[in-house]
Amino acid sequence: MIEDVNLAKTIIAKRIAREFKNNQLVNLGIGLPTMVTNYIPKDINVIFQSENGIIGMGPVAELAKENREITNAGGAYVTVMPYGCYFDSATSFALIRGKHVEYTVLGALEVDQEGSLSNWIIPGKKVPGMGGAMDLVVGAKNVIVSTLHTERGRSKILKKCKLPLTAKHVVNMIVTELAVFKVTSGGLFLSEYNKDSSIEEIRANTEADFIVVEEDLKVMDID
Amino acid sequence: MFNKIISKEEISDLLKDDMTIMIGGFIACGTPERLIDIVLEKGVKNLTIIANDTAFSDRGLGRLITLRQVSHVIVSHIGTNPETGRQMFEGDLKVDLVPQGTLVERIRCGGSGLGGFLTPTGVGTIVEEGKQKITIDGVDYLLEMPIRAELALIYGSIVDKAGNVVYNATTRNFNPLMAMAADTVIVEAQKLVDIGEIQPELVMTPSPLITHIYAPEKQ
Numbered sequence: 001m002i003e004d005v006n007l008a009k010t011i012i013a014k015r016i017a018r019e020f021k022n023n024q025l026v027n028l029g030i031g032l033p034t035m036v037t038n039y040i041p042k043d044i045n046v047i048f049q050s051e052n053g054i055i056g057m058g059p060v061a062e063l064a065k066e067n068r069e070i071t072n073a074g075g076a077y078v079t080v081m082p083y084g085c086y087f088d089s090a091t092s093f094a095l096i097r098g099k100h101v102e103y104t105v106l107g108a109l110e111v112d113q114e115g116s117l118s119n120w121i122i123p124g125k126k127v128p129g130m131g132g133a134m135d136l137v138v139g140a141k142n143v144i145v146s147t148l149h150t151e152r153g154r155s156k157i158l159k160k161c162k163l164p165l166t167a168k169h170v171v172n173m174i175v176t177e178l179a180v181f182k183v184t185s186g187g188l189f190l191s192e193y194n195k196d197s198s199i200e201e202i203r204a205n206t207e208a209d210f211i212v213v214e215e216d217l218k219v220m221d222i223d
Numbered sequence: 224m225f226n227k228i229i230s231k232e233e234i235s236d237l238l239k240d241d242m243t244i245m246i247g248g249f250i251a252c253g254t255p256e257r258l259i260d261i262v263l264e265k266g267v268k269n270l271t272i273i274a275n276d277t278a279f280s281d282r283g284l285g286r287l288i289t290l291r292q293v294s295h296v297i298v299s300h301i302g303t304n305p306e307t308g309r310q311m312f313e314g315d316l317k318v319d320l321v322p323q324g325t326l327v328e329r330i331r332c333g334g335s336g337l338g339g340f341l342t343p344t345g346v347g348t349i350v351e352e353g354k355q356k357i358t359i360d361g362v363d364y365l366l367e368m369p370i371r372a373e374l375a376l377i378y379g380s381i382v383d384k385a386g387n388v389v390y391n392a393t394t395r396n397f398n399p400l401m402a403m404a405a406d407t408v409i410v411e412a413q414k415l416v417d418i419g420e421i422q423p424e425l426v427m428t429p430s431p432l433i434t435h436i437y438a439p440e441k442q
Binding site: 052054067068071073087092127128130133135138166167169 | 249250251252253275276298299300301302303308311312318320322323324325327328330331342343344345346347348349350380390391392393394395396397398399400427
């Protein structure tokens with residue numbers, strides 16, 4: 001296992017960053033998904049949406065150069081690319097539900113082998129609310145879950161989510177520091193593994209059932 | 224010709240206990256802070272607030288929660304304001320969590336003469352509880368209902384004296400939708416300009432939607 005959490009998160013962000021094609025519209029969740037912006041290949045231009053009303057979001061604003069009228073969906077001060085634009089929240093979610101967003105990348109409390117996701121509530125303990133997450137996972141063309149493989153030794157990838165769902169059967173891809181999984185109607189497939197890990201280690205740390213097709217299995221591209 | 228500019232005292236007179244109020248803004252960006260000051264000062268209680276989120280305990284509409292003026296919030300997110308969660312767990316504050324896209328569309332419907340809409344968001348989750356499910360071309364949707372308020376407090380970056388509004392950058396968010404979905408709409412003008420100073424093509428909220436203009440700088 002990779003014990004260093006920052007290294008683990010960097011691996012996840014690097015791998016997800018390789019997923020996008022030129023000029024695709026992408027929405028990144030707050031936290032780990034936001035790290036993906038640091039590793040987008042130089043020859044690829046990704047257009048970022050922020051659901052509070054931006055297309056063409058740029059990097060976080062430099063200290064003392066913040067414009068208080070430009071924030072992201074987490075409330076942080078950000079910048080906007082020269083080609084960017086703003087719109088209201090109804091337009092923003094029409095873009096999301098209307099399948100105009102190519103990818104959404106979100107974190108998970110739990111994700112399961114059927115592509116269901118829980119990431120908005122731990123009843124009685126932590127109730128932040130769903131914000132835009134339920135709309136994003138239902139509306140985006142591709143849903144990528146970015147998550148550490150385990151938390152306190154327990155698998156984050158389950159046979160079935162136990163917490164209240166964000167949405168049912170919506171996740172296409174799960175990226176952890178150890179592996180990349182694809183969710184299909186035929187089940188969960190291990191498509192890539194970290195060369196510093198092994199199929200045995202991944203099996204030992206994954207509650208979900210997954211299928212391995214040896215000839216299709218690749219090493220995660222994170223160099 | 225237009226006489227929409229109103230004073231702090233006149234706004235204070237419009238506020239009542241038990242009111243349902245929409246408040247614009249997204250995590251305190253594009254929030255009418257000076258209008259919230261007036262609600263705080265008046266001390267009205269038992270309010271129902273419809274907004275995207277409850278911001279922070281000391282910034283945005285979260286200040287109304289801190290002073291326990293609110294008994295019910297209809298929002299998409301409370302994670303930035305631990306005080307909301309605390310009052311909810313203590314049973315003092317009713318919190319309805321609504322997916323953000325559904326919340327804003329309910330407001331849009333409320334202001335657009337529509338009887339509701341069908342959304343795939345929330346199907347198969349606890350959000351669908353108590354709602355009618357309708358299948359169209361093999362896809363399940365939830366029937367979501369319109370929502371309105373007695374009063375909307377919104378923020379405008381540039382407002383002319385007729386009530387035409389322009390919102391800068393991400394301050395727009397829920398503001399133009401709320402401007403259509405309340406019986407009385409008060410805009411807090413960050414910058415008040417004369418009629419004719421805003422290019423008509425750039426107006427984001429047309430003037431008849433605005434009942435009153437509050438210009439804190441003129442007070």
